[in-house]
Amino acid sequence: MSLKHIAIDFKEKTAKYQKKNALYYKDEFVNSWIGISWIDMKHKVDSVAKALLKFGVNEHQNIAICAQNSPEWTIADLAILSIRSVVVPIYATNSKNEIDYIINDAEVALIFVGGQEEYNKALEVKKSNQYLKLIVAFSNDIVLEENDYSVYLDDFTDIEFSEILELEYQKRQSEYQFSDLASIIYTSGTTGEPKGVMLDHANFAESLHAHELELDVNDQDISLSILPLSHIYERSWVMFCIHSGIAVYYNADPKKFAEVLKEVRPTIMCTVPRIYEKIYAAIQDKKKSASPTKVKLMNWALAIGNEYHNHYLRNELKVPFKLKLKYKIANKLVLSKLKAVFGGRIKFTPCGGAALSPEIVSFFHSFGLNIKCGYGLTETTATASLFGNTKFEFNSAGKPIIGTQIKIGENDEIMVKGPGVMRGYYKKPIQTDEVFKDGWFCTGDAGRIDEFGNIIITDRIKDLMKTSGGKYIAPQKLETALVNDAFIEQIAVIGDQKNYVTALTVPSFEALKEYANQHKISFSSIEELIANNQIKEMFTKRFEELQKEFSGFEKIKKFTLLPKEFSIDAGEITATLKLKRKVIQQKYKELIDKMYND
Numbered sequence: 001m002s003l004k005h006i007a008i009d010f011k012e013k014t015a016k017y018q019k020k021n022a023l024y025y026k027d028e029f030v031n032s033w034i035g036i037s038w039i040d041m042k043h044k045v046d047s048v049a050k051a052l053l054k055f056g057v058n059e060h061q062n063i064a065i066c067a068q069n070s071p072e073w074t075i076a077d078l079a080i081l082s083i084r085s086v087v088v089p090i091y092a093t094n095s096k097n098e099i100d101y102i103i104n105d106a107e108v109a110l111i112f113v114g115g116q117e118e119y120n121k122a123l124e125v126k127k128s129n130q131y132l133k134l135i136v137a138f139s140n141d142i143v144l145e146e147n148d149y150s151v152y153l154d155d156f157t158d159i160e161f162s163e164i165l166e167l168e169y170q171k172r173q174s175e176y177q178f179s180d181l182a183s184i185i186y187t188s189g190t191t192g193e194p195k196g197v198m199l200d201h202a203n204f205a206e207s208l209h210a211h212e213l214e215l216d217v218n219d220q221d222i223s224l225s226i227l228p229l230s231h232i233y234e235r236s237w238v239m240f241c242i243h244s245g246i247a248v249y250y251n252a253d254p255k256k257f258a259e260v261l262k263e264v265r266p267t268i269m270c271t272v273p274r275i276y277e278k279i280y281a282a283i284q285d286k287k288k289s290a291s292p293t294k295v296k297l298m299n300w301a302l303a304i305g306n307e308y309h310n311h312y313l314r315n316e317l318k319v320p321f322k323l324k325l326k327y328k329i330a331n332k333l334v335l336s337k338l339k340a341v342f343g344g345r346i347k348f349t350p351c352g353g354a355a356l357s358p359e360i361v362s363f364f365h366s367f368g369l370n371i372k373c374g375y376g377l378t379e380t381t382a383t384a385s386l387f388g389n390t391k392f393e394f395n396s397a398g399k400p401i402i403g404t405q406i407k408i409g410e411n412d413e414i415m416v417k418g419p420g421v422m423r424g425y426y427k428k429p430i431q432t433d434e435v436f437k438d439g440w441f442c443t444g445d446a447g448r449i450d451e452f453g454n455i456i457i458t459d460r461i462k463d464l465m466k467t468s469g470g471k472y473i474a475p476q477k478l479e480t481a482l483v484n485d486a487f488i489e490q491i492a493v494i495g496d497q498k499n500y501v502t503a504l505t506v507p508s509f510e511a512l513k514e515y516a517n518q519h520k521i522s523f524s525s526i527e528e529l530i531a532n533n534q535i536k537e538m539f540t541k542r543f544e545e546l547q548k549e550f551s552g553f554e555k556i557k558k559f560t561l562l563p564k565e566f567s568i569d570a571g572e573i574t575a576t577l578k579l580k581r582k583v584i585q586q587k588y589k590e591l592i593d594k595m596y597n598d
Contacts, residue, residue, distance in 0.1 A: 003205040005176040007082040009243055014042040017219070017245055023071040024249040026260070033249065033263070036071055047157040048079035050165050055110065055134065055156075059084040059172065060181060062106040065230070066090035066099060066122060067114020069250045072138040072153065073229045074238055076112045081201075083172045087183045088196075089230035091575045093568040096121045098194070102186050103132050105196060105427065110134045112153070116142050123150070178202040184426050185232055185378050196426030197378045199232075206419035207236055207381045208243045210401045214386065217268065219245030221347070224266040226251045228575050232378045233352060237270045258341075265343035273356035274577055276371065277484055279341065280360045285486035285511060301334035306366040314365070316390045335367040348372050350386065353576045355457060355480050358394035365394075373397055375455055379441060380404075381420035385455045396454035406455055407440070413461055414447045415440040446474075463581065465496040473501060473554055479579075482546050482556075487511050487539070490566050492584050493556065494592055500557040502595040504588055505539070506565050530561035558595040562588075 004012070021035030036044075057063060063080045065087060067073050080087045088106045090099055092114060099121055103111070108131055113119045119135065119142050126132045126149060134149050136156045144150040159165075182204055184196040223241045225248055227234035241248050249264045251257060257275075287295050308327040312319045319327075339346070348370040356373060364371050374386030375397035385406060387398040400406045404418030421441045424432035435442050446464070447457045459474035467473065475493035478501075482491050489508040495501035509526060515538070516522075516529055523529040530536075539559065547555045566572035571583050585592065 003178070003202075003209055005178065005201050006182070006204055006239065007078065007173065008176060009208075010045070010078055010082075011042070013242065013245055014038045020245075021247055022242070023074065024247065024264075025071050026250075026252060035247075041071075041075065044075045044157075045078045045082060046169075048076055048153070049082045050169055051157045051159055052079060052083055052085065052110070053165055053168050053172075054159055054162070057083060057085055057110065059175075060086060062086045062088050062108050062184060064088040064090050064103065064106070064108045064111040066092055066094070066111055066118045067138055067229075068092045068118075068252060069225050069229050069234075070114060070138060070252060071250060072112075073114065073250075074242075074248070076138075077229075077235070078242075081182060083169065084175065084180055086181050089183070089185055089235065091228060091230045091568075092118050093575055094121075095571065096124050100125045100129060101194065102196075103129055105186075106184055107131045110136065112136045112138060113142070114138045119144070119150075176201070178205060181423070185230075187378055195428055195431060197232075198423040198426050199381055200423060203381045203420055203422065204236065204239060206403060207383070208240055210403050210420070211240050211383070212244070213402050214388075216347070216389070217244050217246060221246045221267045222249065222264065222345075223247070224249050224251060224260065224264050224269040226254070226257060227270050227272065231576055232382045233376070233576070234270055236382045237350070261341070261343045265345045267345050267347045269346075269349055271349050271351045271371075272353040272577060273351060273360075273480075274354075276351070276356060276360050276364060280363060281484060281486040281508070281511075283338075298334055301330035302363070302366050304330040305335050305368065306362070309365050309368060310362060310394075314390055314392065331368075338367040339369060342369060346370065350374055350383075352376060352383070352397075354578060355476060357480050357484055360484060361394045375414075375445075375457060376420075377443060379422045379435070379443075380416050380418070381422070384416050384418070384420065391452070393450065393452065393454045393456075396450065396456045398455065399453050400455070406449070408447065408449060409437070409440070409442065411461060412446040412448060412458065414443045414445045414455070414457070416443060417441065465493075465501075467495055467498060467500070467553060475581075478503075478547075478550065478554065478556070481550075482543075485542060485546055487515070487542060492566070492579050492581065494585065494595075498596060501553075501555060502592065503556045503559045504562055504584065504591065505559050506562045507539075526563045530563060536561070558598075560588075560591050560595060 017038040019037050019039060022038045022041045023036040024033045027034050063085050065073060065076050077087055088108055090102055103125055111122050111132060113122050113135055119137055122135045123145060126135060137144060137152050140152050178201045180201050181198055182201045183199045186194040186196050223246050225234060225238060229235045238248055251260045304326045308319060308323055346369055350372045352374045361371055361373060372387040374383050376382040376384040383401055384404050385398045385400045392398055404420060407415050409415045417440050444461050445457055446459045446461050447455060449455060459476050463475055465473040465475055473495050478493050479491050482488055487508050488505060490506035492504045493501060494503060512529060521532055521534055543556055568575055571580060573579055
């Protein structure tokens with residue numbers, strides 16, 4: 001495959017697939033999935049592109065998109081790239097102040113918004129922002145304020161044909177360069193002020209090429225889009241689907257994920273660890289209340305699946321005839337039912353964004369759910385490494401993708417070099433220089449490379465905590481081990497410059513309520529429930545059991561149960577569910593201090 005500009009690649013795919021549906025969205029009014037053909041999609045992209053030209057958008061000008069996932073998001077994305085302008089994605093969950101920062105930093109004149117909440121925030125920004133001139137609303141359901149800077153997408157694209165516009169569009173298309181800046185993606189800011197990662201068309205083209213060589217897909221596959229398109233992970237995946245002729249279904253409501261999975265029955269989709277952690281915890285919890293016969297059958301089936309998938313197939317060994325027969329029975333009785341939770345047709349599912357424990361990865365692989373763990377950052381155009389089809393290690397993030405090099409530097413820092421690595425941070429030359437060393441990008445993540453070339457992530461270097469006794473603690477290692485428990489929804493480990501480790505713990509409230517009912521613990525509110533001594537004692541015992549493999553200095557000595565989850569809206573976690581430790585430590589300072597002063 002020769003490298004192609006995204007807009008050219010899209011145009012060629014439209015000519016190839018024409019009336020085949022490229023994108024799907026759920027029409028809740030008729031309760032049905034509606035398809036958009038390649039030809040219709042191309043028409044919509046051209047309409048938006050020409051409307052942007054009429055508005056006066058210049059080459060290399062920054063245009064923002066702030067919306068939940070939808071076909072319009074992708075259409076606007078392609079339209080902006082088609083006129084050699086630059087896409088600036090903004091999370092729909094970002095606060096008004098965060099949006100204002102990005103609009104100012106990138107000097108954005110036009111923003112596309114997806115829903116009422118995003119429109120309202122953009123409207124507040126517009127009233128005091130010197131750069132923002134126009135807000136374009138994807139949905140006609142949004143109530144727009146009567147002004148000359150708010151417009152519906154349908155009205156924005158309702159323009160008369162102009163030969164001058166057409167000539168300008170053709171001129172832009174004839175001048176495509178791989179060196180053109182394609183996107184400025186602002187990092188989530190877990191460690192401070194957001195930085196705009198600059199990715200050019202060469203970054204995206206090389207990423208598509210590497211994925212095409214690495215992954216076994218075809219144009220009959222179906223992908224379900226569930227992660228935010230404003231993040232490089234999902235956005236580059238949707239680009240790969242378009243490049244490969246794969247139909248994309250957009251899940252607009254995260255709460256309906258389980259329902260949509262069974263409706264769409266995707267063959268591929270991008271995921272994050274929390275999905276598997278919650279399902280794994282639920283399965284383990286159900287086993288406790290199941291009959292001994294059912295538990296025995298499930299354990300037998302999973303053991304057969306483990307031998308079949310994780311030993312023989314993973315290591316490219318010939319499966320014995322006797323095992324094939326056992327697997328056929330195990331699959332019919334148990335394993336196929338577990339796969340059905342994910343629709344029953346998954347070929348593989350890339351998983352990234354955080355660490356997923358080897359135990360959970362192995363568990364899902366044992367019944368045939370092919371989780372492809374990987375590693376990457378916004379600065380590396382997402383994927384830098386991933387599981388191969390065979391001989392991968394469950395405790396790793398796979399091996400470097402084709403064309404990318406990875407090595408370990410000082411302080412065990414993972415360093416990356418390759419065509420996916422960013423140009424630098426927008427308007428931040430000093431910060432850019434700080435993360436490059438002799439041409440290698442310094443990721444800020446700690447890890448090692450095993451004897452087989454697998455990348456093993458150990459922690460974020462900046463997240464490493466040092467106790468007052470001089471011992472280093474990797475909080476993510478603890479958190480990953482603990483969050484797999486059925487009673488723990490979220491956990492934030494505390495311990496930097498402290499004499500012992502503590503934790504802020506968000507229980508799984510449904511599991512906790514069920515436990516309380518079973519043990520006849522009365523309560524009138526969540527606050528009353530988590531203050532109950534029996535509940536505290538139960539958690540103390542669970543912490544002791546879950547931490548038995550950790551060293552004494554690593555173990556959590558005290559914990560506080562919280563009555564509500566860490567949330568994106570509260571600024572406590574990023575859109576990809578990473579903890580914002582500084583925010584949490586500031587917000588819960590009183591509770592943290594109490595654990596050290598009592």
